[in-house]
Amino acid sequence: MNISELKPGTGSVNIEAEVVSIEAPREINKYGRKLRVANAKIRDDSGEISLVLWNDQIDAVKEGSKIKIENGYVNEWQNVPQLTLGKFGKLTVL
Secondary structure: OOHHHOOOOOOOEEEEEEEEEEOOOEEEEEOOEEEEEEEEEEEEOOEEEEEEEEOHHHHHOOOOOEEEEEEEEEEEEOOEEEEEOOOOOEEEEO
């Protein structure tokens, strides 16, 4: 699957990509738990998409990292498609 094929609502996303940039993490309070979240920009030969990183995932990747996403899905935030892992997705640094 290529990034150019990803549209909001796409599930079972399995791709390999390169991390282009990572925003500074921010802290949110969700259901009484403090969580860290950051947006990263990833790309492959077909295009770019925003990737949502949570907690330990933020520390696992850096700019230039090659990553593999398994079982991700695409949603939309403020009219911008973003790839997220949710509960069942997996991120591996290659």
